[in-house]
Amino acid sequence: MEPIDLEHAPRLSAALNERDHILGPENAPLTLVEYGDYECPHCRRAHSVVKALRKAMGKKLRYAFRSFPLSAVHPTAVMAAEGAESAARQGKFWELHDMLFENQDMLGPDAIVVWAQYLNLDMKAFRARIEDGTARAKVREDRASGIRSGVNGTPTMFVNGFRYNGLTEYGELAEYLQSV
Amino acid sequence: MPLLKAGTRAPEFKLNCTPDQKIALSDFIGRPVVLVFYPADWSPVCGDQLGLYNELMPEFGQFDAQVLAISVDLAWSHTAYGKDRKLRFPLLSDAHPHDVSSGYGAFRENEGVCERALFVIDRDGVIRWSYLSPTGVNPGADGILRALEGLDRKAPSRKEAAHGTH
Numbered sequence: 001m002e003p004i005d006l007e008h009a010p011r012l013s014a015a016l017n018e019r020d021h022i023l024g025p026e027n028a029p030l031t032l033v034e035y036g037d038y039e040c041p042h043c044r045r046a047h048s049v050v051k052a053l054r055k056a057m058g059k060k061l062r063y064a065f066r067s068f069p070l071s072a073v074h075p076t077a078v079m080a081a082e083g084a085e086s087a088a089r090q091g092k093f094w095e096l097h098d099m100l101f102e103n104q105d106m107l108g109p110d111a112i113v114v115w116a117q118y119l120n121l122d123m124k125a126f127r128a129r130i131e132d133g134t135a136r137a138k139v140r141e142d143r144a145s146g147i148r149s150g151v152n153g154t155p156t157m158f159v160n161g162f163r164y165n166g167l168t169e170y171g172e173l174a175e176y177l178q179s180v
Numbered sequence: 181m182p183l184l185k186a187g188t189r190a191p192e193f194k195l196n197c198t199p200d201q202k203i204a205l206s207d208f209i210g211r212p213v214v215l216v217f218y219p220a221d222w223s224p225v226c227g228d229q230l231g232l233y234n235e236l237m238p239e240f241g242q243f244d245a246q247v248l249a250i251s252v253d254l255a256w257s258h259t260a261y262g263k264d265r266k267l268r269f270p271l272l273s274d275a276h277p278h279d280v281s282s283g284y285g286a287f288r289e290n291e292g293v294c295e296r297a298l299f300v301i302d303r304d305g306v307i308r309w310s311y312l313s314p315t316g317v318n319p320g321a322d323g324i325l326r327a328l329e330g331l332d333r334k335a336p337s338r339k340e341a342a343h344g345t346h
Contacts, residue, residue, distance in 0.1 A: 150320040
């Protein structure tokens with residue numbers, strides 16, 4: 001199962017677990033784990049790539065997203081990540097995740113609240129999960145596992161546990177996934 | 181010249197970080213130094229190697245470590261680049277004749293730029309870990325953090341360094 005050309009590649013230090021946000025079947029032969037930042041333009045492009053890959057590969061691909069906000073350059077990234085984590089408590093992680101990436105040019109503290117309202121989230125609970133630090137704890141957990149896994153910027157992808165060093169473009173990533 | 185290895189005393193240098201300011205390695209005796217050689221300013225991504233290290237300043241700070249990044253770019257470029265990317269550590273200019281990167285084994289002769297090479301130097305100026313990243317691959321930070329952890333686990337490095345020279 002191991003990719004032949006990646007014997008020295010950094011490996012995912014934390015296996016997928018019940019706290020992760022995962023799409024696709026557990027028994028899929030390919031698992032793609034992304035560390036990303038909602039304010040990063042490259043991650044927005046990767047978001048489209050992943051959507052297209054999931055559509056094309058169907059049950060062959062399982063996908064998980066973990067947050068790696070680059071707060072030094074992206075002032076709203078941490079808030080966005082915490083918002084997505086808080087939405088997850090109401091079963092709407094992927095809905096807010098999609099809105100954050102697909103409307104990235106409008107991203108800001110107010111926009112996150114508006115989108116959460118648009119998704120009919122219980123706003124009191126949504127704010128509470130952010131204010132009590134539970135959302136932040138998960139974002140920090142993701143960041144820490146990312147650092148230990150060799151995340152080298154955003155987006156960083158891991159395929160079946162190994163860091164993917166190629167371009168996050170559809171052609172390159174699809175070709176790589178098919179070669180594994 | 182191959183990359184300098186762990187156990188070697190880190191060669192002293194004094195380089196411009198701005199057009200009128202210089203920084204020497206010996207300025208940081210008493211603190212661990214993370215020395216980052218990188219090919220060039222203005223790489224076309226935001227989550228690049230230096231951006232990552234910038235983001236991880238709190239993690240490096242836990243070890244009281246100072247990050248110094250070196251490329252062959254001129255101090256004028258470094259000043260603009262550091263400001264643009266909001267970098268919180270100095271960028272040093274190893275412009276012609278590239279003695280510092282050459283001395284560390286981190287100069288790519290054919291292209292005239294630095295390798296993507298990392299060094300962790302202990303509080304006494306001895307290299308404790310070095311790593312040459314494959315071309316075009318951003319090495320991340322896990323290796324650096326592991327090396328910094330290693331420094332703290334070891335006996336006082338002054339003694340070890342002295343021992344190493346006998």
